[in-house]
Amino acid sequence: MADKKxxxxxxxxxxxxxxxxxxxxxxxxxxxxxEIELKHFDxxxxxxxxxxxxxxxEAAREMKKAGxxxxxxxxxxxxxxxxxxxxxxxxxEIDGKVIVRTxxxxxxxxxxxxxxxxxxxxxxxxxxxxxxxxxxxxxxxxEVAYRTESVDRKTCRAVAEYAFRHAKRTKSKVFGGPKYTVxxxxxxxxxxEMDEVSQKYPEVPYDPQLIDATYAxxxxxxxDPMVIPALNRDGDCLSDMVLQLFGSIAGSESILMxxxxxxxxxxxxAEAPHGTAPALYGKNVANPMAxxxxxxxxxxxxxTEQAAAASRAIYEATIETVREGHRTSDLGGSATTSEFxxxxxxxxxxxxxxxxxxxx
Numbered sequence: 001m002a003d004k005k006x007x008x009x010x011x012x013x014x015x016x017x018x019x020x021x022x023x024x025x026x027x028x029x030x031x032x033x034x035e036i037e038l039k040h041f042d043x044x045x046x047x048x049x050x051x052x053x054x055x056x057x058e059a060a061r062e063m064k065k066a067g068x069x070x071x072x073x074x075x076x077x078x079x080x081x082x083x084x085x086x087x088x089x090x091x092x093e094i095d096g097k098v099i100v101r102t103x104x105x106x107x108x109x110x111x112x113x114x115x116x117x118x119x120x121x122x123x124x125x126x127x128x129x130x131x132x133x134x135x136x137x138x139x140x141x142x143e144v145a146y147r148t149e150s151v152d153r154k155t156c157r158a159v160a161e162y163a164f165r166h167a168k169r170t171k172s173k174v175f176g177g178p179k180y181t182v183x184x185x186x187x188x189x190x191x192x193e194m195d196e197v198s199q200k201y202p203e204v205p206y207d208p209q210l211i212d213a214t215y216a217x218x219x220x221x222x223x224d225p226m227v228i229p230a231l232n233r234d235g236d237c238l239s240d241m242v243l244q245l246f247g248s249i250a251g252s253e254s255i256l257m258x259x260x261x262x263x264x265x266x267x268x269x270a271e272a273p274h275g276t277a278p279a280l281y282g283k284n285v286a287n288p289m290a291x292x293x294x295x296x297x298x299x300x301x302x303x304t305e306q307a308a309a310a311s312r313a314i315y316e317a318t319i320e321t322v323r324e325g326h327r328t329s330d331l332g333g334s335a336t337t338s339e340f341x342x343x344x345x346x347x348x349x350x351x352x353x354x355x356x357x358x359x360x
Contacts, residue, residue, distance in 0.1 A: 005302050006037040008063045010086075010269075012072025013044050015277040015286045020072035022288040022341045023295045027070075031345050032299075032310035033352055039066070045075045048083045056086045060093030069269035070298055072291075073276045088131075091256060094267045096125040097158040100166070100255040101239040101273055106289075107323035109247035109331060113218070117225035118170065119242050122163040123235025125256055127151045130232055151189055151231065160193040161263040163229040164201040172225035173205035174198070176214035178234065187231065194229055214238070218245065239273070249273050250287045250330060253294035268301045270294035284336045287328040292318050292344060309355060310348075317347035 009024070011017055029035050041059035048055060063069040069090075076085040090096070102120040105111060132149040167174045177194055178187035191208065198206045209217060211234050218241070230238055243249040254273040260266045272290035280286040296314035299307045326343045327333025335343070 004035055004037055005068065005304075005307070006039060006066040007298065008059060008066050008069040009038050009040045010059055010069060010071035010074075010090075011040060011042045011044060012074040013276045014073075014075070014281040016073025016272075016275070017044070018281070018337065019272065019286060019288045019291040020070070022337060023070065023291040025341055026292055026314060026345055026348065027295050031348055032313070034299075034306050034310055043071070043074055043086050045077065045083070048074075048086060053083050053086070053089060056089045057093060060090050063090075063267055063269060064094055067267055068298055068301065069267070070295060071269055071271040073272060073274060075276055090269065091125050094256075094269070095258045096256045096267070096269075097155050097259055098162050098257045099123045099125045099235065099239075100162070100257065101243065101252050103242040103246040104251050105246060106248055106251040106331065107319060108325070108327065109251075109322075111247055112245045113221060115218075115221060115242075115245035116223040118172070119218075119221075119225070119245070120166060120170070120172070120227045121235050121239040121242055122159055122166065122227060122229045123239060124151065124155055124159055124230070124232040126232065127155060128232035149186070151186065153189060153193065156190045156193040157197070158259050158263055159190065159229045160197040162257070162259075163194070163227050164197050164204050165263075167204045167227040168201055170225060170227070172227045173207055174229065175207045175209060175217075175226040176211065176228040176230065176238075177208045178231050179211050181210060190229065190231060211238075215241070218242070243273065248331065250289045251293070253290055253297045255294075255297055265301060268298060270298040284338055285329055286337050287330050288337050288341055289318055289322070289328075292341070309352065313348045313351040313355075314344070317344045317351060320347055 039062055041055055043056060074086050100120060100122055102118050104118045105116060128149055128151055132147045134147045136143055136145045138144050163174050178190045180188040180191035243252050252273055254271050256269040257265050258267040271294055277286055296311045299311035321343045326335045326340055328335050328340055
């Protein structure tokens with residue numbers, strides 16, 4: 001079929017790869033009724049070392065062609081001179097601007113404070129504290145460490161624009177922001193873009209706050225759905241906190257996006273927000289929920305009615321599976337990884353069959 005969509009599948013390490021395989025079971029045409037071409041690239045640590053990271057660059061080039069990627073968690077070695085982080089290469093090569101992570105209620109898991117409605121963190125994917133030049137001068141007690149950081153207006157605009165579009169789509173308010181009072185030139189650039197974009201979306205509630213106030217107010221959240229635009233470093237810390245407000249990182253996917261000149265998504269790569277969990281490797285006990293939700297999110301960007309229906313079915317089936325008590329041990333249950341996925345698959349198939357018969 002000429003209009004068949006292609007998803008680039010990025011294999012990973014340890015439990016990350018095992019959970020990717022579970023997500024691919026859900027993505028099967030027998031489950032979602034949708035034929036998708038899958039192109040696989042082995043981003044395991046071993047293969048990255050063998051290819052000297054060339055496989056990562058090949059995968060990035062293919063993602064730019066296809067527009068979609070599904071990535072397993074990978075190991076980033078700490079030794080200097082090793083292959084480093086594949087995520088850093090992928091972000092740069094596809095010109096990724098934004099990372100989106102959404103905390104949401106997981107049935108049976110008690111949230112912290114007033115975290116009930118979804119909270120999405122829209123984080124810069126590049127620049128800021130990451131990739132900054134660092135050096136030290138002096139010796140002993142007089143030694144001084146320096147760091148040069150930078151943000152650019154195009155990335156700030158991408159964060160602001162997507163934050164308001166996402167808030168409009170999810171009926172949320174745009175909340176939070178950088179520490180623009182202390183850093184009006186550097187951090188103020190993001191605030192300027194937030195203010196500017198807010199004028200284009202007067203229907204979206206806008207409540208800018210300093211980053212420290214954002215943290216504090218989240219602990220007294222009244223339950224409103226929120227979208228929080230953030231600098232790279234702030235968003236990294238903030239998204240970890242937001243996911244834990246809902247009791248577990250299992251209920252969220254992580255989305256990396258690049259954009260065209262009109263700030264429409266051009267490349268979308270979905271993954272789970274957690275790591276490779278080596279202690280769980282080979283035991284069939286890890287929670288595949290986040291990786292399955294990453295698949296659902298990716299399908300929502302394929303821009304077809306059939307893919308949208310499959311995305312909704314996977315989202316609903318995953319949450320319902322937990323609600324009915326089919327939980328892995330991290331959520332207080334006894335289901336294995338494969339048993340959880342089996343239950344999701346059964347529910348997805350049932351939903352799609354019912355919706356088809358009812359022409360929904």
